[in-house]
Every structure is written in C-alpha cells, then in structure tokens.
Amino acid sequence: MPVLVATVIGLTLIGTTARDVVSVNPEIATAATVFCGIFVQALPFLVLGVVVSGAVATFVTPDRLARWLPRRPATAILTAGVGGATLPGCECGSVPIAxxxxxxxxxxxxxxxxxLAAPAINPVVLIATAVAxxxxxxxxxxxxxxxxxxxxxxxxxxAKFGQPRWITRNLLRPTQQQDSRFSTFTEAARHDFLQAAxxxxxxxxxxxxxxxxxxxWMFDHLAGQLLxxxxxxxxxxxxxALCSEADAFVAASLSMLPxxxxxxxxxVGPAIDIKLFAMQAGMFGRAFAIRFAPATLVVATTVATGVGLLILGAR
Structure with missing residues (x-):
C-alpha cells in the first residue's frame, strides 16, 4: 500500500510533463488511450469482484461448502461447477478454498x-464480458x-485418473480463529485488489x-491463421496472468483478431496462468502442479476452440 500511494503521488507530480510528451507523440498517445480505456473500464468490475470475493471469504467457509456437496461423484462435480457461478471469487482466492x-x-x-469454475463463470465476470x-x-x-x-x-x-500421492503439501489449519469478520473481509479485499490491480x-x-x-501485417497474418x-x-x-474480472477488456481491445x-x-486465463501454477505448487505440491496445469491448459484450449467454432463460427 505505501508503494501504491507513493506511485500515485509521483505520477500526479509529473502529470503536466507526461501530458506534454504524450500530446506530441502519436504512437505514445495511442498507447496511452488504449491503456486508460482498458483500465478505466475494468476498474469498477475489479472493485466489485474483490468486494464480493472478500464477502465470500468471510461468510462462506470451506467446511460449510463441503457440507453442501453431494456424496455421489458425478453429482458433486456438477454441483461444484454450478456453485462456482453463485459464489464469485478471484482466482487467487479459489485455490486456497479448493x-x-x-x-x-x-x-x-x-x-x-x-x-476452476468460481473465477470464470461468476456473475461479475459475465457482466464484465457483456460490457466489454x-x-x-x-x-x-x-x-x-x-x-x-x-x-x-x-x-x-x-476423479478418474487423479492420485492422492501427488498432493505433497499439507495444509496448516489454525487452531483458533481470532480475527473478526470485518478484519477478514478487509484483509481479503485488500489483498485481492492490490494483486489483481x-x-x-x-x-x-x-x-x-x-x-x-x-x-x-503480423495481426493480419494471425487473423488469417486461426490455429x-x-x-x-x-x-x-x-x-x-490477468484477473478474470478485467481480462475481457484486454481481449476486447485486440479487435484486430478473430x-x-x-x-x-x-x-484459459482464469483456468491456468503463471501465478496460478505457482499457487497450486505451493498449496498442493509440485507433483500436482506439473500434472494438473498442463492438462488444464490443453483441456481449456481445446474446449474453448470447439465451443467458439460452434457458437461464434470461424471469426
């Protein structure tokens, strides 16, 4: 937080000089316009997302989620997938909960x-995608x-191929919860906002x-080569490694691509990226991460391509 405050103050002090530099350079002006457009559009959804994520971290405990899950494997997986839409959360918060x-x-x-479902299909993310x-x-x-x-x-x-022996990291459970709900909420929201921002x-x-x-010409070449x-x-x-509440605005800015x-x-972004790989390795163990992350990348890319061609067409 001190670094963020110092950065804002520093940028404010050089604002006039920066404006003069931007105004005389068309390329820098274009880059600044794109940057500001993405950031300003995404910021409200980012704030809303971290507020909801903080509330989930405060009131929806893992033990309570476990009690809601059915015992039958297929039903439990479907319930967890749909439940991700009703319990919005950032990718960084979903890994410890899982x-x-x-x-x-x-x-x-x-x-x-x-x-995988919670940060990708929750209402905040879908509304942000509709706006973008x-x-x-x-x-x-x-x-x-x-x-x-x-x-x-x-x-x-x-459920079919996973091995419990791949989980090599034990989770430390606190013996007593001393923080108030307000402290838990503010800490979770602050952490998620600074990291996501x-x-x-x-x-x-x-x-x-x-x-x-x-x-x-490179974009033209990519546009003509779908694969x-x-x-x-x-x-x-x-x-x-973007936050799922903001990645739609970055994707929308790439309008030169199909x-x-x-x-x-x-x-792919909310399912696996470099920060999620590091978190999975830290929470579950390296043996889990080096198997789960590549498989997730392949499945997400394949499924998204198939669904995209079916619903959106080759465009």
Missing amino acids: RRLFGDGTVGAAALTFM FPGEPLMVLARCIASLLTAISMGALW SFLVVGAAAAAALHVLVPS LGILVLAALAVVL LVPRLVFLV
Missing part, C-alpha cells in the same frame, strides 16, 4: 471443479459454456504495447 475442500475421491474432484463485448452477446454465452465444461472436465479427469496494469500496458509495437492465433492468445493468457482466439484467451 485446497481446504480437498480430500480423497469425490471431494477432491469437486474441489478442483469449484477452483457490447455487440457480441454470444461471447458471454460461449465463455460461460466453455469455462464450465473445462471445470467439469478437469474434475472428471481427476497490479496484473491489470501489466495487462493494459501489454495490450497498449501490442497496438503500437507490433506491425499491422496460430489460438495458440498465441492461449500462451498470452498464461503469461499475462473472436475464437479471444475466447480461448478468456477461458
């Missing part, structure tokens, strides 16, 4: 399904279906740089 829910058999598969793509209502439907199918597929794959800045800056630094565009944007989603690769970007 770890606390995790157990052998049914509970483990359902926990992983919830971990005002002329493409099918984009919201395609994102919801593809993300839900990805979560359910990974839960089913774990930092990645939003990186993502908006990357999108602005792509508009200015990448030649237009190449899908692979490039899947890799970009993994590297940028809709299907941008859908892949939106489905």
Whole structure:
C-alpha cells in the first residue's frame, strides 16, 4: 500500500510533463488511450469482484461448502461447477478454498471443479464480458459454456485418473480463529485488489504495447491463421496472468483478431496462468502442479476452440 500511494503521488507530480510528451507523440498517445480505456473500464468490475470475493471469504467457509456437496461423484462435480457461478471469487482466492475442500475421491474432484469454475463463470465476470463485448452477446454465452465444461472436465479427469500421492503439501489449519469478520473481509479485499490491480496494469500496458509495437501485417497474418492465433492468445493468457474480472477488456481491445482466439484467451486465463501454477505448487505440491496445469491448459484450449467454432463460427 505505501508503494501504491507513493506511485500515485509521483505520477500526479509529473502529470503536466507526461501530458506534454504524450500530446506530441502519436504512437505514445495511442498507447496511452488504449491503456486508460482498458483500465478505466475494468476498474469498477475489479472493485466489485474483490468486494464480493472478500464477502465470500468471510461468510462462506470451506467446511460449510463441503457440507453442501453431494456424496455421489458425478453429482458433486456438477454441483461444484454450478456453485462456482453463485459464489464469485478471484482466482487467487479459489485455490486456497479448493485446497481446504480437498480430500480423497469425490471431494477432491469437486474441489478442483469449484477452483476452476468460481473465477470464470461468476456473475461479475459475465457482466464484465457483456460490457466489454457490447455487440457480441454470444461471447458471454460461449465463455460461460466453455469455462464450465473445462471445470467439469478437469474434475472428471481427476476423479478418474487423479492420485492422492501427488498432493505433497499439507495444509496448516489454525487452531483458533481470532480475527473478526470485518478484519477478514478487509484483509481479503485488500489483498485481492492490490494483486489483481497490479496484473491489470501489466495487462493494459501489454495490450497498449501490442497496438503500437507490433506491425499491422503480423495481426493480419494471425487473423488469417486461426490455429496460430489460438495458440498465441492461449500462451498470452498464461503469461499475462490477468484477473478474470478485467481480462475481457484486454481481449476486447485486440479487435484486430478473430473472436475464437479471444475466447480461448478468456477461458484459459482464469483456468491456468503463471501465478496460478505457482499457487497450486505451493498449496498442493509440485507433483500436482506439473500434472494438473498442463492438462488444464490443453483441456481449456481445446474446449474453448470447439465451443467458439460452434457458437461464434470461424471469426
């Protein structure tokens, strides 16, 4: 927080100088316009998302979630997938919740399904996607279906092939809860906002740089090569590690690319990226992460491509 305050004050002091530099350089002006447009549009949804995420962390405990899950494997996986839509949360919050829910058999598969579904298909994310793509209502439907199918597929794959011995990290459980609900809420919201906002800045800056630094012929080439565009944007989603409440605005800014690769970007990002891989390795163990992360990337990319071609067409 002190770094954030100092940065804001510093930018305020150099505001006039920065404005003069931007006004005389068309390329910098274009990049600044793209950056500000993405950041200003995404920020309200980011704030709303972290507030809801903080409320979930305060009032919805892992033990309570575990009691809501059915015992039958297929039913538990479906319930966890649909439950992700009703319990909005950031990717960073869903990993610890899933770890606390995790157990052998049914509970483990359902926990992983919830971990992938909650940050991808919750109402805040879907509304943000609708705002980012005002002329493409099918984009919201395609994102919801593809993300839900990805979560359910990974839960089913774990139920079929997962091995408890891959979980090498034990979860430390506190013996006594001393923090008040207000303290829990404010700490969760503060943590999620600072982390998500930092990645939003990186993502908006990357999108602005792509508009200015990448030649237009490269985008034309990607637009004409659907498979190449899908692979490039899947890799970009993994590297940028954007928050799911804000990634739709970055995807919408890449209007020079077809809709299907941008859908892949939106489905892959909340499922697996570099920060999620690190968190999964820390919570579950390296043996789990090096198996689960690549499988999630393949499943998310494949499902998003199939759903995109079916709903959006080759565009």
